[in-house]
Amino acid sequence: MPRTALTREEVLDAATALVKQHGPQALTMRKLAAELGTAVTSIYWHVGNRESLLDALVERTVQEMGAIRPVGRTPAERVVSVARRLRRELRDRPHLIAMVHERGLTERMFLPAQQALVHEVHAAGLRGARAAEAVRAVQVQVVGFVLVERNRERSPVQSPGESELWDATTAEHDPALARALARALARPADPEKLFAASVRALVASLLAP
Numbered sequence: 001m002p003r004t005a006l007t008r009e010e011v012l013d014a015a016t017a018l019v020k021q022h023g024p025q026a027l028t029m030r031k032l033a034a035e036l037g038t039a040v041t042s043i044y045w046h047v048g049n050r051e052s053l054l055d056a057l058v059e060r061t062v063q064e065m066g067a068i069r070p071v072g073r074t075p076a077e078r079v080v081s082v083a084r085r086l087r088r089e090l091r092d093r094p095h096l097i098a099m100v101h102e103r104g105l106t107e108r109m110f111l112p113a114q115q116a117l118v119h120e121v122h123a124a125g126l127r128g129a130r131a132a133e134a135v136r137a138v139q140v141q142v143v144g145f146v147l148v149e150r151n152r153e154r155s156p157v158q159s160p161g162e163s164e165l166w167d168a169t170t171a172e173h174d175p176a177l178a179r180a181l182a183r184a185l186a187r188p189a190d191p192e193k194l195f196a197a198s199v200r201a202l203v204a205s206l207l208a209p
Helices: 008-022 029-036 040-047 050-065 075-092 094-102 106-123 128-154 175-186 191-206
Strands: none
Touching: 008 029, 008 040, 008 050, 008 094, 029 040, 029 050, 040 050, 050 075, 050 094, 050 106, 075 094, 075 106, 075 128, 075 191, 094 106, 106 128, 128 191
């Protein structure tokens, strides 16, 4: 008999935590049962086999990504809020997002965020091709930024580093620019701050009359 205190949501919560931390390859029914302190048969009772469990995690991820809601006083602020939230969600669950992609559900996953963006660019007065261009540009900015972040995190240490490469010659004889870039690149970048600045600039340009 299944353990009556265990719920399907608890099983999915535990499975989600395992996948987030170690990837889908680490998710076994035995490991999940051990995490929950229950029998493997109880896991099967609540979610079916491993493939059914993975499908449930994918569906849950799609639904959670669809829960992104704009905040802010102006259309521009609300567009930026969607972009920032979307980036954080993509950053927080790379393994789950990869599973969504492998099952061909990426476009469905992005649809609610795109619809939120459509609503805001309409509120800003954009229609037709300009509205479509704005929605696509914001989505590409988010996804591209996340991919660059992930790539930099995985890349080996570079020698010489970026900060060592900038001098007056590299900067086209602008020593002040070279010094500023060298100082900025020598410090670990704040990706959230950099993303916010870039997406605000993009949105301001896209929504300009």
